[in-house]
Amino acid sequence: MSEISRRAWLGMASAAAAAGLVGLPALQRESRAASLSPREAIQKRNFPNVALVTHDDEPVRFYDDLIKDKFVTINMMYTSCKATCPLTIANLVRVQKLLGDRVGRDLFMYSITLDPPHDTPEVLKQYAETFGVAKGWKFLTGKPEDIELLRRRLGFSWANQEMDKQKDFHTGNLRYGNEPNMVWGAVPGMAEPEWVKECILFADWPKKVARA
Amino acid sequence: MRLLKYRFTKRQLDVLKNRQDLIKEGISRRDLLKLGLITGAGVLVDGLSVSKAFGGNTCGSRGSSLCTVSPPIQPFLDLLPTPRDGTWPVQTALDVSALGSAPTAAPNTAAGEGRTIAHQAFTQFPPQKYHGITQKAGQVKITSDPTIALQNMWGFAVGTPTMNNPISVPGPLYVESYNVPILVRNYNRLPADNGGFGKNSVTTHLHNGHTPSESDGNPCTYFENGQFYDQHYPNVYAGINSTHPGTGDIKEALSTLWYHDHRVDFTAQNTYKGLVGMYLLFNNSDTGNETTGFRLPSFPQFDIPMVFNDKVIDPSTGQIFFDLFNLDGVLGDRFLVNGKVQPVLHVSPRRYRLRWLNTGPSRFYQLFLTDLTNTGANNTFWQISTDGNLLDKPYQVSSARLGVAERVDVIVDFTGKAGKTFYIENRMVQTDGQGPSGSLRSAGQGDLVLKIVVDGPQVADNSVNPANITAFYGLPATTATPRVERTFLFQNRGDWRINDKLFACTDIRFKVLKNSVEIWNLENDGSSWHHPVHTHFEEFQTLSINGSAPRTSPLVQKGRKDVARLESRDKHRLFFRFRDFVGRYPIHCHNVVHEDHAMMAHFEIVESGADTNTRP
Numbered sequence: 001m002s003e004i005s006r007r008a009w010l011g012m013a014s015a016a017a018a019a020g021l022v023g024l025p026a027l028q029r030e031s032r033a034a035s036l037s038p039r040e041a042i043q044k045r046n047f048p049n050v051a052l053v054t055h056d057d058e059p060v061r062f063y064d065d066l067i068k069d070k071f072v073t074i075n076m077m078y079t080s081c082k083a084t085c086p087l088t089i090a091n092l093v094r095v096q097k098l099l100g101d102r103v104g105r106d107l108f109m110y111s112i113t114l115d116p117p118h119d120t121p122e123v124l125k126q127y128a129e130t131f132g133v134a135k136g137w138k139f140l141t142g143k144p145e146d147i148e149l150l151r152r153r154l155g156f157s158w159a160n161q162e163m164d165k166q167k168d169f170h171t172g173n174l175r176y177g178n179e180p181n182m183v184w185g186a187v188p189g190m191a192e193p194e195w196v197k198e199c200i201l202f203a204d205w206p207k208k209v210a211r212a
Numbered sequence: 213m214r215l216l217k218y219r220f221t222k223r224q225l226d227v228l229k230n231r232q233d234l235i236k237e238g239i240s241r242r243d244l245l246k247l248g249l250i251t252g253a254g255v256l257v258d259g260l261s262v263s264k265a266f267g268g269n270t271c272g273s274r275g276s277s278l279c280t281v282s283p284p285i286q287p288f289l290d291l292l293p294t295p296r297d298g299t300w301p302v303q304t305a306l307d308v309s310a311l312g313s314a315p316t317a318a319p320n321t322a323a324g325e326g327r328t329i330a331h332q333a334f335t336q337f338p339p340q341k342y343h344g345i346t347q348k349a350g351q352v353k354i355t356s357d358p359t360i361a362l363q364n365m366w367g368f369a370v371g372t373p374t375m376n377n378p379i380s381v382p383g384p385l386y387v388e389s390y391n392v393p394i395l396v397r398n399y400n401r402l403p404a405d406n407g408g409f410g411k412n413s414v415t416t417h418l419h420n421g422h423t424p425s426e427s428d429g430n431p432c433t434y435f436e437n438g439q440f441y442d443q444h445y446p447n448v449y450a451g452i453n454s455t456h457p458g459t460g461d462i463k464e465a466l467s468t469l470w471y472h473d474h475r476v477d478f479t480a481q482n483t484y485k486g487l488v489g490m491y492l493l494f495n496n497s498d499t500g501n502e503t504t505g506f507r508l509p510s511f512p513q514f515d516i517p518m519v520f521n522d523k524v525i526d527p528s529t530g531q532i533f534f535d536l537f538n539l540d541g542v543l544g545d546r547f548l549v550n551g552k553v554q555p556v557l558h559v560s561p562r563r564y565r566l567r568w569l570n571t572g573p574s575r576f577y578q579l580f581l582t583d584l585t586n587t588g589a590n591n592t593f594w595q596i597s598t599d600g601n602l603l604d605k606p607y608q609v610s611s612a613r614l615g616v617a618e619r620v621d622v623i624v625d626f627t628g629k630a631g632k633t634f635y636i637e638n639r640m641v642q643t644d645g646q647g648p649s650g651s652l653r654s655a656g657q658g659d660l661v662l663k664i665v666v667d668g669p670q671v672a673d674n675s676v677n678p679a680n681i682t683a684f685y686g687l688p689a690t691t692a693t694p695r696v697e698r699t700f701l702f703q704n705r706g707d708w709r710i711n712d713k714l715f716a717c718t719d720i721r722f723k724v725l726k727n728s729v730e731i732w733n734l735e736n737d738g739s740s741w742h743h744p745v746h747t748h749f750e751e752f753q754t755l756s757i758n759g760s761a762p763r764t765s766p767l768v769q770k771g772r773k774d775v776a777r778l779e780s781r782d783k784h785r786l787f788f789r790f791r792d793f794v795g796r797y798p799i800h801c802h803n804v805v806h807e808d809h810a811m812m813a814h815f816e817i818v819e820s821g822a823d824t825n826t827r828p
Contacts, residue, residue: 195717
């Protein structure tokens with residue numbers, strides 16, 4: 001929105017306040033929304049700050065604790081999933097090894113369950129241990145409605161509604177991204193581990209390149 | 213244990229129950245639509261959609277990027293930028309010394325070149341012309357509507373970084389000739405701060421030149437900010453080192469090409485951000501002069517290239533919005549031609565050649581010529597090419613359909629139409645990134661993409677009436693016996709795949725023998741997504757679509773192409789010759805969102821050691 005129309009919004013908001021009109025909070029929200037930075041817009045659209053619990057039973061907020069200022073990977077899984085999830089998690093364990101001690105230091109991996117009623121922190125902890133998941137990779141559960149909100153906001157969803165109802169159609173892709181740099185991509189979690197690692201590093205903190 | 217008990221709201225339960233009951237009865241979404249139980253946007257008629265009941269957000273589900281809606285933009289305020297009017301920059305030749313370090317066959321790493329593979333045809337086709345092109349950020353005016361801000365975009369600028377020319381979107385127009393090899397030094401000066409999306413690591417594909425692999429703009433040969441990459445375009449006809457030594461086969465000529473970023477995993481973001489342009493090739497038949505050769509309308513006065521794309525402006529930022537977390541494909545709700553929202557073109561009452569290109573990211577178009585004062589009229593025109601390849605002869609049509617990356621050249625005759633106004637109207641219905649619904653809007657009810665006003669002066673028309681053109685080059689024979697026949701299934705298995713396999717830059721899926729013939733069957737796996745599949749390097753001829761010979765009416769399917777538009781459940785059978793050069797090329801879906809999520813495979817053209825894998 002241009003500066004002029006933004007001022008117009010602000011003017012309307014203050015006029016509404018002077019007149020004591022109801023609905024002022026909504027107008028204020030609108031006028032603030034008109035000046036969002038790209039980073040704020042992505043946060044607002046894609047990273048709801050819902051409460052989650054890790055497989056170590058620690059309470060976390062999705063945006064504040066897991067995403068903000070971080071370089072991350074995100075995928076979705078559920079422990080009762082027979083085919084895609086075990087293969088993907090086993091593959092991502094290989095990827096974690098390839099990434100070495102960066103995971104947990106300046107790169108964080110997250111797996112969010114699609115089946116929160118069953119996948120309690122205890123169940124997830126046992127699952128992670130079974131696969132040999134190392135530090136820096138958190139399995140996450142939460143309220144079903146919050147998980148569903150995250151699934152949609154993070155785009156683990158399909159326009160085809162018949163397909164969208166199948167849980168194991170949301171477990172194929174690994175999102176990778178760098179929140180402050182606004183670089184976000186995705187790679188199939190079952191691709192070659194070396195390739196998955198290379199893709200994740202597309203969102204790495206920038207390095208200096210000699211100028212031609 | 214804290215919070216782990218299902219707690220659906222009553223509203224959510226009601227919605228789920230309705231939908232699940234219906235689905236249990238074997239009623240599909242299509243049936244629901246037919247019965248009027250849901251709307252085209254998937255909303256149950258009681259006003260609740262499944263996605264809305266869960267968190268009040270349809271983003272990432274159907275509707276995808278349309279959940280962000282552009283503010284109103286007044287249409288038809290701006291003139292269409294054209295090379296005719298000097299409002300679309302044309303690439304200009306430089307003295308080689310302007311490039312600084314001289315181009316070399318081997319990568320000039322010391323000078324900052326990002327290329328890693330030597331030019332294979334540099335000595336055979338030494339460059340006769342040099343260009344510089346610089347990729348950088350800039351502010352772009354997409355409309356004169358004062359409520360819409362300048363847009364922070366990435367684009368191409370004519371020349372070297374030190375020339376400091378402004379970017380344009382689309383990028384500078386290349387106007388080149390067959391048998392005049394050129395070298396383009398491509399500089400990456402894109403900033404680390406991407407403004408919300410895009411990656412400042414790039415590779416520029418010339419779609420679909422007969423270009424050696426190392427200059428093709430392969431998705432995996434990307435180069436970084438601060439580096440340059442020399443691209444050598446021989447501008448030769450296929451066959452030059454094989455079936456037609458020394459000359460190439462003129463039947464393999466292309467006229468309308470384009471260039472665009474192809475960075476693996478980031479093509480959708482980078483092209484949406486502005487890294488696209490056009491590249492025209494002329495020769496002694498398609499001369500750009502209406503008194504010579506095929507006598508097609510003269511360039512640039514009567515030959516107007518048109519780049520179509522759709523975008524969303526995010527009202528919360530005032531800037532173009534790209535849905536980073538979408539897997540289906542992204543749609544815009546505003547239509548741009550040559551970088552302007554719904555612009556205007558003034559023409560004289562005579563014949564024009566219009567070159568249409570759909571740069572996506574995901575939308576399909578069916579373009580008609582509409583007179584709003586007489587919507588019952590069938591305003592025909594002549595289609596002369598598919599994907600930049602002249603047809604065997606012109607075909608009279610009422611519309612042309614374009615998936616992403618497809619091109620169609622048409623000749624429209626405005627003779628006798630002085631005083632009239634026409635619109636290029638997209639009548640294709642498409643409500644999400646999967647593909648069009650299959651239905652068309654009625655005349656005047658579609659998207660009025662471009663306004664054409666016939667108010668120019670009466671001028672001579674020396675172009676030939678397409679009705680009198682009986683042949684262009686002719687189509688190459690497709691009778692040769694293939695060395696191998698391969699089948700490619702384009703699938704969704706919760707991720708995008710080809711033949712059940714995933715893409716990796718490190719993986720060469722199959723090897724093609726140089727100077728051999730192959731038949732490829734491209735098949736859509738029958739789900740709701742459409743896949744405009746692009747094959748790099750070689751133009752193919754369609755032998756059949758779903759078992760039937762390609763038609764010329766009502767839509768032209770016959771001819772040479774480089775994009776097979778696989779609509780839902782389509783099977784295309786294609787004839788290829790792989791000639792002259794070696795190296796890696798991809799085949800991929802050109803819905804750039806599908807492409808970025810691994811719907812791609814690499815093949816390598818080799819001198820020896822080719823395989824006969826029928827399902828690579």
